[in-house]
Amino acid sequence: MKVQLPIVKAFVNLGTYLRNYCENDNTQSKAESNIDDAIVNAGQHNGWFTQDNILFALREWAHLLTEENLLQWLNNYDLEKDNDPKTVGIVMAGNIPLVGFHDLLCVLLSGNKVLVKLSSNDKILLPFLAKYLIEQEPSLSEKITFVEGKFEDFDAIIATGSNNTSRYFEYYFSKGPHIIRKNRSSVAILQGTETQEQLKALSADIFQYFGLGCRNVSKLFVPRGYDFEPFFNAVFDSKDIIDHHKYANNYDYNKAVYLMSELKILDNGFLILKEDEGYSSPIAVLFYSYYDSEAELRAQLKEESSMIQCVVSKGNEGEEIPFGNTQKPKLDDYADGVDTMDFLLKL
Missing domain, CATH: 3.40.605.10 (Aldehyde Dehydrogenase; Chain A, domain 1)
Incomplete structure (x- = not known):
């Protein structure tokens, strides 16, 4: 053609x-x-x-x-x-x-x-x-x-x-x-050595479009013993998101469910962090899991790639994306890794 x-x-x-x-x-x-x-x-x-x-x-x-x-x-x-x-x-x-x-x-x-x-x-x-x-x-x-x-x-x-x-x-x-x-969902790998600028960029990956896109980060992988305080400090600039009534309703609802279920959560007033093995978190919630070996984690993510749209990291290995860029795909960043143009040209 x-x-x-x-x-x-x-x-x-x-x-x-x-x-x-x-x-x-x-x-x-x-x-x-x-x-x-x-x-x-x-x-x-x-x-x-x-x-x-x-x-x-x-x-x-x-x-x-x-x-x-x-x-x-x-x-x-x-x-x-x-x-x-x-x-x-x-x-x-x-x-x-x-x-x-x-x-x-x-x-x-x-x-x-x-x-x-x-x-x-x-x-x-x-x-x-x-x-x-x-x-x-x-x-x-x-x-x-x-x-x-x-x-x-x-x-x-x-x-x-x-x-x-x-x-x-x-x-x-x-x-x-x-x-x-x-x-599909997107995940971020944190090493604990990220700068405040990198973590602020990550907040865009989390909050852009209220987290509704498959390219939005809905799950963090953090090293065991990770201190979440720098993360919460970095994302604080996104606090105004709670002023949106639909987002606030989801935040209030999910927080109430977790508290009534006596589940352990981390909360900064506009984002809930919950330890969870899942990838797809509800609106206003970010799942997280601990890892011991970065190599083993990447092997796990490769095995479960059918559930993952983007992987965000500081190291940017392979096809991993730098912080702040998940909602800025290029023309050849195809959804689910399937080359749409190649498919169409072969019809």
Whole structure:
């Protein structure tokens, strides 16, 4: 499939538009004020989609959607085969703003058509950006379709959901080419020698999007005897998160459950730390486990990689991510480690 230069240009124009909006104190001419309406409406529709979180997502996409970034990414693939366009259905998640945008980007730049089934939690932002793309490249009007009912006439599926919904996806979509994503969580390995700057950066990995993303750190691994005081001091700047009523409700509820169950917790007034072997912690809770050997811990994480999206560490070994970067993925940081573009080009 040859590089879709007009479509690349449409995404570059979108990146420029978002960059101008985000860098100019979120003010635009009257003709461009619709983005303000989209942000407000998205926040009213989903209380977790605060203006700050939406703007963070828009800034990250503005940073990625440059001609240099897009062409450098696409250069890793054989785009010269002239295959017939396929129709790809995308079942999108809605846990954080624009979480399914990367899948849309991949489908369109691979030369295929897309059927989008939006999450009920994120029904405003993506259609707004799709409309802008179509204004830049009218041919996209025949390649982007939003569906509300049953998927029909598709050649492949990309579906993201919970462990429960993934079983239904497997049942309905297993006969054709598919990528089906389940619940995953992200973890951080602390060595006890981190600087305050590194721990403050980690707080962004924990609290961005209220911790609702699969790339948010929901579990700490700390050396036995670890002193949590430097950690609590470093994350204190994030204390205002408790002012958000939905987050505060979750904090109060989880704290009450743990106290009534007489479970041992650490608490700083806006974040609960609970020793737990699990990976996926509730909102306002961070699980932690002790380790004795870093090498053994990394071997364990490798064995359990199907449950883990990102590993954050100071050492940054292999594919591990530096503190503060989990919600800043690059174009080739594919969810669940599955190369979406490669999948699409082989249809």
